[in-house]
Amino acid sequence: MPVYLAVDLGAESGRVVRGTFDGERLTVDEAHRFANRPMALPDGLHWDVSTLFAELSAGLAAAVSGTAERAASAGIDAWGNDFALLGADDGLVCDPWHYRDRRTDGVTARVLARVGAAELYRTTGTPLLPINTATQLVAMEGSPLLDEADRFAMLPDLFAFWLTGEHVTDHTIASTSQLMDVTARTWSLGVIERLGVPARLFKGDVAPPGTPIGPIGAAGAAGAALAGVPVIAVAGHDTASAVAAIPAAAPFGYVSSGTWSLVGLELPEPVLTDEARAAGFSNEAGVAGTVRFLRNGIGLWLLQRCRAAWQRAAPASYGELTAAAARAPGFRALFDPDDPTFLWDGDMPARIAEACRAGAQPVPADPGAMVRSILDSLACKYRWTLERAEALSGRTAQVVHIVGGGAANAVLCQLTADVTGRPVLAGPVEATAVGNLLVQAWAAGELGSLPDLRAVVRRSMPPRLFEPCPDRDEAESAYGRFLALVESCDTN
Numbered sequence: 001m002p003v004y005l006a007v008d009l010g011a012e013s014g015r016v017v018r019g020t021f022d023g024e025r026l027t028v029d030e031a032h033r034f035a036n037r038p039m040a041l042p043d044g045l046h047w048d049v050s051t052l053f054a055e056l057s058a059g060l061a062a063a064v065s066g067t068a069e070r071a072a073s074a075g076i077d078a079w080g081n082d083f084a085l086l087g088a089d090d091g092l093v094c095d096p097w098h099y100r101d102r103r104t105d106g107v108t109a110r111v112l113a114r115v116g117a118a119e120l121y122r123t124t125g126t127p128l129l130p131i132n133t134a135t136q137l138v139a140m141e142g143s144p145l146l147d148e149a150d151r152f153a154m155l156p157d158l159f160a161f162w163l164t165g166e167h168v169t170d171h172t173i174a175s176t177s178q179l180m181d182v183t184a185r186t187w188s189l190g191v192i193e194r195l196g197v198p199a200r201l202f203k204g205d206v207a208p209p210g211t212p213i214g215p216i217g218a219a220g221a222a223g224a225a226l227a228g229v230p231v232i233a234v235a236g237h238d239t240a241s242a243v244a245a246i247p248a249a250a251p252f253g254y255v256s257s258g259t260w261s262l263v264g265l266e267l268p269e270p271v272l273t274d275e276a277r278a279a280g281f282s283n284e285a286g287v288a289g290t291v292r293f294l295r296n297g298i299g300l301w302l303l304q305r306c307r308a309a310w311q312r313a314a315p316a317s318y319g320e321l322t323a324a325a326a327r328a329p330g331f332r333a334l335f336d337p338d339d340p341t342f343l344w345d346g347d348m349p350a351r352i353a354e355a356c357r358a359g360a361q362p363v364p365a366d367p368g369a370m371v372r373s374i375l376d377s378l379a380c381k382y383r384w385t386l387e388r389a390e391a392l393s394g395r396t397a398q399v400v401h402i403v404g405g406g407a408a409n410a411v412l413c414q415l416t417a418d419v420t421g422r423p424v425l426a427g428p429v430e431a432t433a434v435g436n437l438l439v440q441a442w443a444a445g446e447l448g449s450l451p452d453l454r455a456v457v458r459r460s461m462p463p464r465l466f467e468p469c470p471d472r473d474e475a476e477s478a479y480g481r482f483l484a485l486v487e488s489c490d491t492n
């Protein structure tokens with residue numbers, strides 16, 4: 001039975017996962033997990049990609065140690081937007097910056113001044129966001145690092161390049177940059193040049209998910225047991241891998257729920273209207289030519305940063321905090337979880353309290369009430385986003401799939417069912433790794449189509465159903481209050 005290896009890198013942690021496919025079902029087991037700790041350096045917040053490379057290489061070696069079986073292939077997915085600049089020796093010119101570094105403050109206005117908002121959206125399908133690669137590169141204007149650099153690489157292709165010596169950027173990760181032509185699915189050299197970004201840096205091919213990159217080198221950090229194993233350009237964007245692994249059988253909306261909440265629909269074509277741009281929807285590339293028409297929501301980052309703030313005085317696990325939230329009264333303090341102020345790190349409980357005050361909501365008095373307020377507000381924003389995606393695309397979703405870490409949060413899943421009034425199907429929690437593995441099985445010819453991938457997920461890890469509660473009056477009136485709140489501010 002073929003064994004595939006997935007490297008799945010998230011903002012909080014990374015892991016290497018083995019997937020065994022028997023032709024019907026996929027069995028997944030984790031070989032190695034490691035922390036991803038950003039570095040606050042004098043010149044800003046960076047990712048420690050050298051440590052990540054050492055960890056993923058050790059993880060790949062651990063995944064095959066003790067087995068005579070040879071891995072059929074490996075694939076790498078990671079979060080979007082961030083990138084590395086490499087010198088002519090293929091080494092780093094600097095540690096890649098974190099998308100939450102504040103050097104992009106005010107820079108979206110400079111992007112806009114060079115390529116008008118409507119044209120930029122029509123070409124790239126991406127609205128103006130501070131985290132976009134385009135914004136980050138414009139923020140680097142005048143830096144000698146850009147002169148020194150010879151090559152630009154998104155993070156999944158950086159690690160694959162270091163493993164194989166070959167550089168391929170897959171459509172899905174390229175589409176988070178705001179530098180890819182969403183229709184042609186190639187780098188948009190017109191946009192790149194007008195933004196003042198050196199076009200000579202874009203050396204890697206842009207290719208569909210499933211494209212072979214090359215074999216792992218014999219001298220590589222992953223060790224001799226991996227030498228020659230082909231690396232496949234999977235859906236390199238973690239969200240695209242997660243969406244590919246949605247066990248959907250009917251027209252669906254989705255929430256890929258982790259640090260971020262990516263909420264939207266899968267479409268055959270991008271929606272490039274002014275209305276979609278104004279509502280903040282991205283047209284990210286998906287597997288098999290699909291479009292992920294979604295909005296980047298701030299997500300469980302709110303909960304992660306609150307927990308970190310409470311950790312010293314009142315340490316609690318996520319499970320304990322969620323249980324306290326389930327006991328707290330519902331729909332008391334609603335706020336817009338996508339208020340841009342939440343993007344940056346800082347005192348999150350104080351910021352949420354401030355947002356509640358600003359919206360004339362009661363300030364949550366304890367962690368249970370605060371977490372409840374976060375989950376209620378996320379569920380309301382999921383509905384808001386899904387309904388807008390439907391109105392903008394003219395499609396409807398019968399069910400809502402939640403995949404990723406948030407699928408393990410039964411309170412969030414039930415609230416999403418109650419507020420949206422639609423059945424919620426939750427899981428798999430490990431959708432990013434599953435999507436990564438199944439795109440490899442597809443590239444190997446073991447699966448024929450995206451619906452085939454999804455059928456494997458349904459058989460291997462059936463989702464958990466949450467039905468909307470029979471009496472939805474409270475949820476409806478809460479949503480009415482939420483709507484009035486978000487429509488009164490201009491963040492959407």
Ligand code: LRH
Nearest residue numbers: 079080081176238239260
């Ligand atoms: C989620 C994610 C998201 C954004 C972001 C920065 O992990 O990839 O889709 O692109 O991180």
